[in-house]
Amino acid sequence: MEPIRIELPIGWSMGSVNAYLFTEPEIVLVDAGVKSDACWDMLADGLAAQGVAPRDISRIVVTHPHVDHFGLAARLVAESDATVWVCELGAPWLVDTARMWTERLDYYRRDLLPPLGLTPQTNDMILWSVRELAASADPVPDGVLQMGGAAWQSIHTPGHASTQTVFHQPETRRLLSADMLLAVAPAPVIDQPAPDGRPARAGRPPRAVAAAFHALARRRCRARHRHRLSRTRAAVRRPPCGHRPPARAHRRAQGAMPRLYLRRTGYHSRTVDAARLSRPVAGGGGCPGG
Numbered sequence: 001m002e003p004i005r006i007e008l009p010i011g012w013s014m015g016s017v018n019a020y021l022f023t024e025p026e027i028v029l030v031d032a033g034v035k036s037d038a039c040w041d042m043l044a045d046g047l048a049a050q051g052v053a054p055r056d057i058s059r060i061v062v063t064h065p066h067v068d069h070f071g072l073a074a075r076l077v078a079e080s081d082a083t084v085w086v087c088e089l090g091a092p093w094l095v096d097t098a099r100m101w102t103e104r105l106d107y108y109r110r111d112l113l114p115p116l117g118l119t120p121q122t123n124d125m126i127l128w129s130v131r132e133l134a135a136s137a138d139p140v141p142d143g144v145l146q147m148g149g150a151a152w153q154s155i156h157t158p159g160h161a162s163t164q165t166v167f168h169q170p171e172t173r174r175l176l177s178a179d180m181l182l183a184v185a186p187a188p189v190i191d192q193p194a195p196d197g198r199p200a201r202a203g204r205p206p207r208a209v210a211a212a213f214h215a216l217a218r219r220r221c222r223a224r225h226r227h228r229l230s231r232t233r234a235a236v237r238r239p240p241c242g243h244r245p246p247a248r249a250h251r252r253a254q255g256a257m258p259r260l261y262l263r264r265t266g267y268h269s270r271t272v273d274a275a276r277l278s279r280p281v282a283g284g285g286g287c288p289g290g
Contacts, residue, residue, distance in 0.1 A: 006046030008033035010068045017068045019043065020176070027052055029082075030061045030176065035071035043072060054079045063178030064164035065090040067133055089156060090163035105130060175232075 004021040010033065020030040033039040047053060057080045062070050065086055073084050086094060093100050105127060113123045157166050160179040167176040 003030075004046075004050055006043060008039045008042050008046075009036075010034045010039065011036065012068070019046075021047065021050060021052070023050060023052065026058045027056045028059045028061065029057050029076070031063055031069040031178075032060055032072040032076060034068045035075070040072055040075065056080065057082045060084045062086040062090070063166070063176065064161045065093040066161060066179075069178070070094075087156070087163070087165040089165070093163065101130075 004023070006019045006021060007016045008019055009015070010017050017031070017033055019033060022028040022030070033043055044054060047056075054076050057076055060073050060076060060082050062073065062084060076082055077084065084094070108127060108130065109123075113126065118126075155166050155168055157164050157178075157180045160182065164178055164180065166178055166180055168174070
């Protein structure tokens, strides 16, 4: 079926974010905008145009747990029996929100901001903006997250977000790219390095990371990026974008997206067995900013 794009206002510099609606064989919404009345009204209007109400949604797929892709999920769950799916890499932001935001703020204060040499006023402004983002999504109730096998490939694509996952359907050559491809890509949201050392080695100070980026540039990283991007574009048709209107709508194999179950895939592509391997995740939640 043809996925239906619903453009949602977010009130930031990029202006809007896209959600995608699948109406067959059941109602599935991919991403859920930011928590605001304006975004809710636009989403409700977009659903109504397709004869759908929020209470009809059965599943919400979150491409990455940033507030502009997840902000209305809790409200939708409250008005329906929807379950929320997210890759396991992003689950901590959904089930242990207070701890994750505290860790991010501590990381900014301790490791990220001091080496930059910013004024105290600028540091305070950055920390304030992070706290404001924390209010842009509501917690998801206990037990609504499920993860498991998929007919799609789940591919971890850190860059814009360390938790971002894109979904690829090889047979139909479809790619749900979320915010992997943006006009200002990768527009990274800075996260604390992962404790296992991936995608950044734990404990490396920001200056060391910056030096590594400069070294990559000297090895013609931009040329490699263009080459890899051209191969990606050759492998898939134009992907639905996370922000701004796509060039055109895109077909999906009928019924494939509603069968989507996600599990942690590490940092590489993996096609998961069709057998459902799901488990409820305890705890409240929210989502990271960006």
